[in-house]
Amino acid sequence: MENLTVLFSCFAILLLMMVWAALRWSRSGKARALIIALFALMLPAAYAAPATLLGRAKPVTLEWIGTHVQEAQVLSATLIENDAIYLTLMWREAPNLYQLPWDRRMAEQLQEAMKDAERNGTRPVMRLPFEKSWDDREPRFYAQPQPKMPDKPMPGGGVEFQHPGQAT
Numbered sequence: 001m002e003n004l005t006v007l008f009s010c011f012a013i014l015l016l017m018m019v020w021a022a023l024r025w026s027r028s029g030k031a032r033a034l035i036i037a038l039f040a041l042m043l044p045a046a047y048a049a050p051a052t053l054l055g056r057a058k059p060v061t062l063e064w065i066g067t068h069v070q071e072a073q074v075l076s077a078t079l080i081e082n083d084a085i086y087l088t089l090m091w092r093e094a095p096n097l098y099q100l101p102w103d104r105r106m107a108e109q110l111q112e113a114m115k116d117a118e119r120n121g122t123r124p125v126m127r128l129p130f131e132k133s134w135d136d137r138e139p140r141f142y143a144q145p146q147p148k149m150p151d152k153p154m155p156g157g158g159v160e161f162q163h164p165g166q167a168t
Contacts, residue, residue, distance in 0.1 A: 008047050015042060057086050057099035063130045066091060074124040074141065077114065079107050089129055098129070109141045116143035 019039045026032050048062050072091035079085055085100040085107055100106065113124040122144035129140075 004050055007050065011046055012043060015039065015046070055097075057084070057097045059099050060130055061132075063098070067130050069129060070127070072126050072129045074110070074114070074126055077110055077124075079110070081107075085110065087126070087129075089126060091129065106140060109139045113139070113141035113143045120144065120146040122146065 022035050069091045072089040075088040075090050075095050077087050082102055087098050088095050117124040124143050127140050
């Protein structure tokens, strides 16, 4: 991510120089306002686009499209203490790699959910993966419940027991 920041800084400086030149040459107030508005829109797009294209872990703070996602399946997780939590989340048709800032309690929740999910034969799930919330009362990670076993077939329709002393 450090190379991305340096690349973005160089791009922002060049873009600022171009905006400055365009502002000096334009005489119309509307044209100047349009130039400044385009500059303001270009900076966030120029910073976020390479993070997606590089194939590296995308910080969850840069996820703008998936802010409405309520739950995402955790396909894999890598915990690097005092650095970050790397997650492969499935919340649409394709998995995405995300980076969460290191949080010891969140890492413990994730490990516990992964153990429970392995015991249940399911996958761990992350609740509200892209929400910026300080509410830590509910765990962000949990294991899906074990799926219901299929009903046993009854040969010949089966027989229901009726107690001889009770009416049906």
